Amino acid sequence: MYWIAFISFILMNYKVASKISNKNLEEILLIGFTIYTSSVILTGYGLSALDLWNSRLLWAIIPFFITSLSYYFFQRPVFAFELEHISAFKVIGSAIQTTHQTYLKLSGIERFIFACLFWSFLALSALQLTLIFNSPPNEWDSMTGHLNRIIYFLKKGSMSHFIGTNWNIDTYPRSFCSLQVYPFLMSGYNEYLFKLPNIGAYWIISFGIYGILKNQGVKFKTRLFLSIIFLFLPNVIMQSITTETDIVLAAYLCTIVYYLMAYKKQEKTIYIYLAGLSFGLALSHKITFAFSFIPLLILYAYSYLPAIKRRASFVIRHIFLAHILGAILYVSATGYIANYINYGHPIGPPTATQHQSVERAGNLSNLLVQGSRNVLRYGFDLFNFDGIRNIMVVEKMNHAMKSPFRALDQGLQLGLEKVKEFTIIPFTFDKRFEFYNGSPIYGSIFIFIILPSIFLLIRKPNLMASLFFLCFAIHFITLAFTAAYDPWKGRYMISSAIYLFPVLVYMSKYIFEQRQHILSQLLLGGIVVIICLSALFTLGLNIRALPFNAYGQKSIFKLDRAAALTINRPDITKAYQNFEKIVPQNAVVALGTINDDFEYPLWGPKFSRQLIPLNPFEQGLQEIPKKAQYLFFSKNVIKPQMGDIRLGTDTTLVEGVIVRGEDYYLRKLN
Structure with missing residues (x-):
């Protein structure tokens, strides 16, 4: 019965999303995601306040009512003239037909590229689903705090103030607890289902990237290529099978950016409210969403200013109301206020805030020096063949590739390796195996697609790509300056990639919109093969969840639970x-x-x-x-x-x- 309720609820959210706006498939999926997360989180807050957070029966019933209220909210007169009613089957059929017609028109090299991506994607998906539904979650933070506290909360029936051994148990925002516990309870305490929000976010980001590019007028082949390539980013792949929080934050961010771009194109009030609600969801999820405050301010200005010039009072009023609504519904009960009451700080006690914060750097002048070092450190961390370097031969090549960087560090006395201040784990050009295997970043996609796109942007800039690159740069620099260097922080750059991918249109246009010499075609084909292999080796040789025996260790399927x-x-x-x-x-x-x-x-x-x-x-x-x-x-x-x-x-x-x-x-x- 509970499984039926769970699946029915998911379908209900997408049915409601199709009623709100079923203009295209990706928008239905994104709005459905926003409504689903909103309903589950609000259900969690309500049941926790009543000390009934552990009631499977109420979890099976109440989310349906919250989603129904969401539907009636978006039927208000202010949105009524904007709603479009098209059959969801027609939308799906149209998407399939467009894909088929495009495939028939592809050139030889284009067919090879998409064939590699398609078959690699199928293999990757098979690995993901096998690992998700046949192995327990084992991430460090989940074992000490995130999942551990969910069981504590279930035992006491509430997410109220509770000081456990690990500081995250009481201080970390609580909204994600509900997203994780809902499938866990509906499945009868199946811990594998704790990972369901992450694989869902993985898909949502891909459709979000596709939708963002579509609203920018990017051609079908290019946006399809980039939306698939995002799924092949090593750090995104790694988090898709875990219970870590960053990929879900990136999904929230992606929906915000999509709604902003959709508003820029269509100026429908509904997108203002969807963006405001998603902003509240993201802030309720994790405080590192603050890294996106300035980048989003830039995109807000780009999206809203033209409309504000024509009807300032109306647009500003609804922007304000939408974000206040998001803050009240999702942020107020997530834990920041409780932390301030209990610890005198919205993030937590001084020990927690100083461990990974700007305070660790000391004074402002030292922060400028150490933060600048971190910008270079994270920059060099990007320049790696992450994923494919899990193979020792490639790792040796990767090591040789770093020799000029090491010489530069020593010659200019940059202190990247030598200086240990403002680092949690000291930086080294050659990360230890556990770090590059467990926390890769962009890998070969950065070297072969991102870097060339940045060079092409510098050579021939345009407003849209320049704004998104500025957003990426600010997000990246904020990461470097606001916390001590940590080789595990590659996971934060999933959100950075949301801003970066619209810039990659440059390289994609070169691939699909220019006539290529035979040597260029061979080179492009080779690059795609490397990217596909990198994705497969990222997951297939992940030491934390080996799908088969490797590195002299047993497959995770052959291990006992402990x-x-x-x-x-x-x-x-x-x-x-x-x-x-x-x-x-x-x-x-x-x-x-x-x-x-x-x-x-x-x-x-x-x-x-x-x-x-x-x-x-x-x-x-x-x-x-x-x-x-x-x-x-x-x-x-x-x-x-x-x-x-x-x-x-x-x-x-x-x-x-x-x-x-x-x-x-x-x-x-x-």
Whole structure:
């Protein structure tokens, strides 16, 4: 029954979207995404306030009512004259027909390019779906905070203030919790479904890129090519099978940009409200959306100013109302206000804000120096064959390619590698395997398509591409200046790519709109093959979720749950396996753990254990409650005593260990 409710709700959102605006397929999908996320998030806020966040029955019913209210809202007189009613089947049929007619007109090299992309996409999709529905989520932040807190919230029935061991449990925005828990509950506590929002965002971004380019008047072949190429970005592929948050933020951003471009073209008031609501959704999702404030201000000016000049009062009033509505509905309850009440800062306590923030740089003059270094560091991080460098031969070539950069750093005394200040993990031109394998960025797409497009833009600029490149540059620079360098930050550049892809029209026009010499055709074909291989190797050789044996390690499908969940921390795997063997599934376990410890695996495969944190963040060690039956602890938190069981952390292991795990013990209490 719950599966039927879940699927019916998804279909209902797209039915409503088709009633609001079914002019084209991509717009139906984007509006459906906005309504779906809005309804689920508002349902989560409401149930949490009533301490009913864990009610499967209410989760199965209430979202339908929220979506119905959304439909009636967009039937208001201010939107009525803008609505278009065309059969959804006609829209889909038209899209298929256009694609078929275009294919028949393709040249030989164009058919080769799209054939490579199509078959690679099918193989990539097969890998994605296999990994999503057959392996548990195992991202570091999810094991310590994001997914861990969802289970805590389910146990207490509310997302209200709760200080756990990891600071993210209480301080991180809560809207994404509802998007993750909804399919989890509807599927009967299937943890694989935690990844569903990410694969959905993956698709939405592709259609969004297509729609943005369409509103800019870009030809069909070019926008189809670029919307597929976006799906082949290594950092986008990696997040599509995880529970990390950045790809969903990028999906929100993509819908905002689409609505702005649609308004610029059609000047329909409905796009003002859709953009305002999506802005609220994005801000409720993650504070790093602030990186897009200035870029979006530029695009707002570009999209809205022509209309403001003609009817200023009307347009400004609705822009204001739309964004106020988005802030009230989605941002007010996500946690920023609660953080300010509990910690005196909307992001959280000083320890959390200073760890990855501008404050780490000290004074302004030092920030200018260190931020400039970070711009260069992230710039050099882009210049890599990420994805395909998972093959050792390519990695050796990649290393050789960095020699001039290293010489430049040393010759000009830039201090990119030498200076460790304002870095979380020091920069190196040769990232360690875990970083480039687990957090790639743009890879060969940057080298072969993005860089040439930027050079062509400089040579022959136009307003549209220049504005989007300016937005990309500001977003990129903001990332470099507002936080210490971290090789894992490549994931933030998924949002940067939203601004960058309209610039890639330059290179795409060169491919599809100019007559090519035979050598150029061969070169272009080779580049596409490299991009396709890069995409496949990004996923196929991902050490965190290997679909088959590689690197001397087993496929994730052959690992037990504890091994799969701790794959990022191989030194603690045995300890967690022993915990799972000893502790009953319904036990009450007190935790003497630290901020970096993986608590999510301790809930058990059926999430039937009860966990009680004894060392909540910055609260000091608490007394063990009488109802606790077992004590799981680090010897650095609680001193072991006679009779305690050492669980078996490998304290000598070095390979694959980024942060050394704690030495864990287990104590039977009663």
